[in-house]
Amino acid sequence: MKRNLVLGGSGTIGSALCKELKAHGEEVINLDIKIGYDLRSLNLFNFKEVDYVWFLAWEVGGAKFLYNADNQLQIIQNNTQICQNVFSFLKSTQIPFLFASSQLASYDNAYGVTKKLGEQWSHIINGSIVRFWNVYGWETPGEKAHIIPDLVVKALQKQPIKLMTNGEEERQFIFMHDTVKNLIKMREMGLKEADMTNNQWIKIKDLAQIITTKLGTPLELGSEKGYCVKIEANDTSKLFAFDTTLEVGVDNIIKLAKDYLKKS
Numbered sequence: 432m433k434r435n436l437v438l439g440g441s442g443t444i445g446s447a448l449c450k451e452l453k454a455h456g457e458e459v460i461n462l463d464i465k466i467g468y469d470l471r472s473l474n475l476f477n478f479k480e481v482d483y484v485w486f487l488a489w490e491v492g493g494a495k496f497l498y499n500a501d502n503q504l505q506i507i508q509n510n511t512q513i514c515q516n517v518f519s520f521l522k523s524t525q526i527p528f529l530f531a532s533s534q535l536a537s538y539d540n541a542y543g544v545t546k547k548l549g550e551q552w553s554h555i556i557n558g559s560i561v562r563f564w565n566v567y568g569w570e571t572p573g574e575k576a577h578i579i580p581d582l583v584v585k586a587l588q589k590q591p592i593k594l595m596t597n598g599e600e601e602r603q604f605i606f607m608h609d610t611v612k613n614l615i616k617m618r619e620m621g622l623k624e625a626d627m628t629n630n631q632w633i634k635i636k637d638l639a640q641i642i643t644t645k646l647g648t649p650l651e652l653g654s655e656k657g658y659c660v661k662i663e664a665n666d667t668s669k670l671f672a673f674d675t676t677l678e679v680g681v682d683n684i685i686k687l688a689k690d691y692l693k694k695s
Contacts, residue, residue, distance in 0.1 A: 439488030471512035475520040484528035510545035564628035568607030569687040596657030598636025606675035626664035
């Protein structure tokens with residue numbers, strides 16, 4: 432039985448990964464700031480008896496968080512401290528690991544710069560790297576929530592749905608359950624580097640229209656042009672399967688959002 436150390440195992444991807452690993456009969460240790468483990472300073476050597484490390488922990492959120500000028504210093508400070516602590520542990524122990532990067536690595540903001548730093552660090556100490564485009568799943572509402580659960584909750588609460596931009600920017604979205612199955616596949620294949628996405632671009636205004644049509648809510652577009660980093664994935668993306676269509680994934684988020692709102 433494999434023992435997994437999941438750094439950031441209470442996040443959107445991390446929580447789904449922990450469940451999937453346990454379903455495979457593997458042991459999981461979850462370290463996440465949400466449950467009291469601060470990876471900026473935590474002594475990770477207390478958890479070195481593991482077979483594999485999943486490095487998912489990061490200061491991250493949706494566009495409204497990542498592109499807020501007031502958050503840039505916080506993002507740089509927290510992520511560089513996480514990198515220093517975690518990569519020092521990984522270099523010392525030589526435990527096989529996977530670092531979760533992003534399509535936005537190298538993008539000119541604090542998030543992109545720190546993700547590129549993490550990639551370089553991973554290369555130097557012989558870790559594996561996966562780049563996500565946009566992984567979506569249920570998240571509770573808040574400053575860091577990503578666009579799909581954020582719009583769903585607003586629509587269910589009958590709030591006005593007004594985009595921050597004109598919605599012409601394009602994204603690729605992959606459902607978290609498909610994502611974690613592919614992560615385990617990547618580990619089993621021994622891939623050192625991969626782009627994980629479905630290669631299906633959609634405009635943000637069209638995504639918003641899917642949600643507002645399903646929930647009977649009007650949509651108002653903004654006037655500003657949104658950022659678009661339309662980088663194409665490399666051939667490694669073709670190794671992965673994504674069975675959940677965007678329509679089905681949105682229906683899943685709507686169901687979970689309704690359950691959340693009933694309880695809150």
